[in-house]
Amino acid sequence: MNTYKIAVIPGDGIGNEVVPKALEVLKQAAELNGTFQLECTTFPWSCDYYMEHGKMMPDDGLEQLKKFDAIFLGAVGDPARVPDHVSLWGLLLKIRRQFKQQLNVRPAKYLKGLESPLKNPKGFDLVIVRENSEGEYSEVGGRIYQGEDEIAIQNNVFSRKASERAMHYAFQLAEKRKNYVTSATKSNGIVYSMPFWDEIFKSVSEKYNIKTDSFHIDALSAYFITKPEMFDVVVASNLFGDILSDIGAAIMGSIGIAPAANIHLDGEYPSMFEPVHGSAPDIAGKGIANPIGQIWTGKMMLDHLGEKNAADNIMSAIEQTIANGIKTPDLSGSASTKEVTEAIISYLK
Ligand code: NAD
Ligand code: IPM
Ligand code: MN
Numbered sequence: 001m002n003t004y005k006i007a008v009i010p011g012d013g014i015g016n017e018v019v020p021k022a023l024e025v026l027k028q029a030a031e032l033n034g035t036f037q038l039e040c041t042t043f044p045w046s047c048d049y050y051m052e053h054g055k056m057m058p059d060d061g062l063e064q065l066k067k068f069d070a071i072f073l074g075a076v077g078d079p080a081r082v083p084d085h086v087s088l089w090g091l092l093l094k095i096r097r098q099f100k101q102q103l104n105v106r107p108a109k110y111l112k113g114l115e116s117p118l119k120n121p122k123g124f125d126l127v128i129v130r131e132n133s134e135g136e137y138s139e140v141g142g143r144i145y146q147g148e149d150e151i152a153i154q155n156n157v158f159s160r161k162a163s164e165r166a167m168h169y170a171f172q173l174a175e176k177r178k179n180y181v182t183s184a185t186k187s188n189g190i191v192y193s194m195p196f197w198d199e200i201f202k203s204v205s206e207k208y209n210i211k212t213d214s215f216h217i218d219a220l221s222a223y224f225i226t227k228p229e230m231f232d233v234v235v236a237s238n239l240f241g242d243i244l245s246d247i248g249a250a251i252m253g254s255i256g257i258a259p260a261a262n263i264h265l266d267g268e269y270p271s272m273f274e275p276v277h278g279s280a281p282d283i284a285g286k287g288i289a290n291p292i293g294q295i296w297t298g299k300m301m302l303d304h305l306g307e308k309n310a311a312d313n314i315m316s317a318i319e320q321t322i323a324n325g326i327k328t329p330d331l332s333g334s335a336s337t338k339e340v341t342e343a344i345i346s347y348l349k
Contacts, residue, residue, distance in 0.1 A: 002036040004305050007068040007270070011091070012046045013279025014289035015074020021341040022072075022294040025317075026302070028345050029310040036307055041068075047078035047087050056090030062098050066269060070301050071095065073274035074294065078281065092274070096132055099269035101262035102162055103169050104130040104241060105300070106276060108228075108248030108258060113323040115332055116253050124228035127173060128248060130241025131166040132262055134159060135193075137238045158193040158237070160200060165265070167204040170235035174210050177232050181205070183214040184236035184244065197237065221247060245276050249293075254330040256290030259297040261304060273301040287336045290328040292318055295344060317347035 010019040023040060030037050043064070045057040056076075058064075065071060076092045077084055095101070109125035110116060140155040167183075174181045183201045187194035198214060205212045215223065217240045223230065224247045236244055249258035258276035275293035283289055296318060302311035326343040327333025335343070 003039050004036065004069045005067070006038050006040045006301075007065050007071045008040050008042040008073075009045055009071065009091075010042070010074040011076045011279065012048075012078045012087075013075060013281050013284035014277075015046075015076070015279055017284070017287065017289045017337055018275075018291040018294035019072065019074040021291040021337055022298045024341060025295050025314060025344055025348070026298045028348055029302070029314050030307075032313070032348060033307065033310040036305075036310070040072075045091055046076070047082045050082050050087065050090070056087055057094075062095070065095065065099075068270050070270050070305060071272040072298065072301060073272055075274065075277065075279040077279045080281065093137070095272055096262050099264055099272070100133065100266065101264045101269070101272055102131070102133045102165055103263040103265070104132040104245075105173075105261045105263060106130060106241070106245040106248065106258065108245070108252050110252065111319055111322050113325065114253035116251055118225065118228070118251055121251065122229045124231070124251070126228065126231040126248065127177070127233050128241050128245050129166055129170040129173065129233060129235045130245065131162055131236070131238050132241075133238075134162050135238035156193050158196055160196075163197055163200045164204055167201055167235050169263075169265075170233045171204065171208040171210055174233040175208070180211045180213075180232035182220070182231055182234045183212070184217045184220050184234060184240040185214050186217050186240075188216055193237075201235070217243075220244070224248065224251060249276050254290060255293070256328065256330045257292040257296065259293055259300050261297070261300045263304070271304055273297045273304070287338065288329050289337050290330050291337050291341050292322075292344075295341075313348055314344075317344045320347040
């Protein structure tokens with residue numbers, strides 16, 4: 001019996017509602033599979049923790065997390081009490097950076113029974129590979145002058161190594177899928193980072209026998225709406241990938257179902273699994289958060305741990321639940337978080 005040690009961080013808002021539900025599903029899938037188990041340790045790090053301790057996690061927090069096989073996180077953010085840049089850089093982004101989780105892998109695909117806002121979602125099935133360690137999310141910059149002359153300067157950081165890494169990952173993923181990689185650029189308007197990104201994309205693409213395209217992010221965002229079925233793997237910088245992944249979620253039908261994996265590739269630190277959505281303060285505490293984003297994210301964690309059978313079973317239980325119309329209000333249904341979870345568990349069995 002394989003035992004995987006999982007660090008669980010529910011975080012804020014609906015993270016506290018969907019994470020326990022996803023764990024019920026994961027544990028059930030493990031039990032039915034019979035060859036592995038999850039040993040979960042929960043950490044209360046969140047904005048509540050911040051209100052009490054003045055920090056989002058203890059000073060040795062990363063040291064505590066390092067020994068786990070994976071991290072399963074809900075969502076971080078309670079902007080009414082803690083500024084977002086403080087809570088996010090104190091926990092989520094800190095883990096992504098310090099644990100060198102260089103890729104954020106975010107699939108989006110049409111599932112039968114979903115009401116996509118698109119007139120004809122035509123079975124799109126794509127994966128966004130988002131560079132996750134640098135780019136537009138940088139701590140380089142500052143503020144100068146005061147009053148009406150005040151200026152904020154935010155620098156972008158693009159390294160050859162991290163860009164290459166995201167692109168190689170995208171090409172290798174496309175080799176297992178539909179052999180097509182699209183790069184998100186903006187080299188018509190941004191004069192240093194994006195021409196550099198394009199050059200690297202071209203040189204990486206020469207190492208693979210794969211069809212490629214490169215589109216400016218504005219046009220690419222529109223194609224996500226007008227013809228998402230054209231895409232296979234889309235590789236993007238940190239911010240462009242962030243935006244594209246909310247569009248990918250929206251065209252599926254709701255951000256509440258979109259999964260994500262923050263992948264560390266060098267075997268030194270754990271990878272972290274957290275859905276695309278945030279803490280959703282507007283619906284927190286009502287018992288209606290869609291648990292599917294968190295559950296599908298758990299499926300990605302099992303794939304990462306090598307438990308493909310159990311992962312596939314979870315995906316088919318999600319698909320059956322949606323196809324049978326058991327949906328939370330974000331998908332125009334009337335089921336609760338609990339009811340959707342129970343349905344997924346019953347289809348698993
Ligand atoms: P959000 O994703 O929390 O919410 C956007 C909209 O989607 C809201 O209307 C919300 O009700 C809905 N929604 C989100 N998840 C849902 C679910 N599972 N089921 C049903 N509806 C769902 O984004 P936001 O409002 O921009 O951010 C809220 C807080 O979360 C902020 O503090 C933000 O910084 C943070 N955030 C955290 C993460 C993360 O931890 N990974 C991601 C995004 C935002
Ligand atoms: C996400 C979120 C985060 C990001 C925020 C909360 C910093 O939007 O995981 O998509 O931009 O990476
Ligand atoms: Mn986002």
